[in-house]
Amino acid sequence: MPAPQAGTGNVVGRILWNDAPIAGNQVLLCEDFGLFSGCEGVNYSTVTDDQGYYLFTNVTPGEYALAALALDNDTWLYVTEGLGLGANKYQVLADETLRIPAQSIYKFDLVQTYPADDATITEGQPALTWQAYPDAAYYEVYLNPDRGRAIFVNDEV
Numbered sequence: 001m002p003a004p005q006a007g008t009g010n011v012v013g014r015i016l017w018n019d020a021p022i023a024g025n026q027v028l029l030c031e032d033f034g035l036f037s038g039c040e041g042v043n044y045s046t047v048t049d050d051q052g053y054y055l056f057t058n059v060t061p062g063e064y065a066l067a068a069l070a071l072d073n074d075t076w077l078y079v080t081e082g083l084g085l086g087a088n089k090y091q092v093l094a095d096e097t098l099r100i101p102a103q104s105i106y107k108f109d110l111v112q113t114y115p116a117d118d119a120t121i122t123e124g125q126p127a128l129t130w131q132a133y134p135d136a137a138y139y140e141v142y143l144n145p146d147r148g149r150a151i152f153v154n155d156e157v
Contacts, residue, residue, distance in 0.1 A: 001055065001097065008058040009092040013100035014051070015068050018137045021052025022105065026069040029056050033065035033078045033087040052102075063089040066100060072109045079103055106140065107133070 004010045011029055015022045025048045031041030044056045044064075065087035067078040079100075081088040092098055111131040115121055128141065 002057060004095060004097065005058045007061075007094050009061055009094055010097040011056040011059055011064075011066075011090070011092060011100065012053065012097060013066070014053050014102040015048050016052055016102050016104045017071060017106070018133075018135060019104070021050070022048055022068075022071070023050045023052065024048060025052070025071075025105075027054040028067040028076065029059065029064045029090075030067060030087075031062065031064060033067055033076075038076055039065075039067060059092045061092050061094045063091055065089060066103070068103065068105050070105060070108060072107045075108065077105050110139070 001010070001012065013027075015025050015027060027046050027048060028039050029044040029046075030039035031043060033039055042060065042062075044059055046054050046056055048054045065078055067076040067087075069075075070077055079088040080086065090098060090100060110133070112128070113131060114129045115126060130139070
């Protein structure tokens with residue numbers, strides 16, 4: 001891995017799906033990332049290699065958010081902080097390489113079979129079903145009521 005030019009930093013990490021590397025996936029390093037506005041301010045773009053690794057070289061020191069393009073649509077997935085309300089910030093330092101832990105991205109095209117989307121559930125313990133991905137290692141489930149806070153957040157099944 002090359003050393004950063006004097007006064008700049010490098011950022012390296014990996015993008016996975018189903019615990020496997022994603023090759024050729026776009027990755028952004030953004031000065032700011034908004035849920036509705038996307039990448040704003042100074043930004044850097046790169047693509048993952050055959051092993052899912054990305055490298056940003058000679059980045060101006062500062063705080064940045066990280067985003068990766070979803071596999072099955074044009075949505076940018078960003079690393080969240082805390083409760084997922086905002087983008088996690090990574091501090092890039094001059095003359096250093098920041099190593100970001102591997103990030104697993106997800107797909108949006110899962111077909112839920114029960115209950116139907118936006119259905120009212122009267123069962124106390126409904127069984128969730130969907131059309132399975134043949135090679136999926138796991139699924140993350142998130143349930144959100146019409147009112148109030150999420151009742152089941154990102155649990156692997």
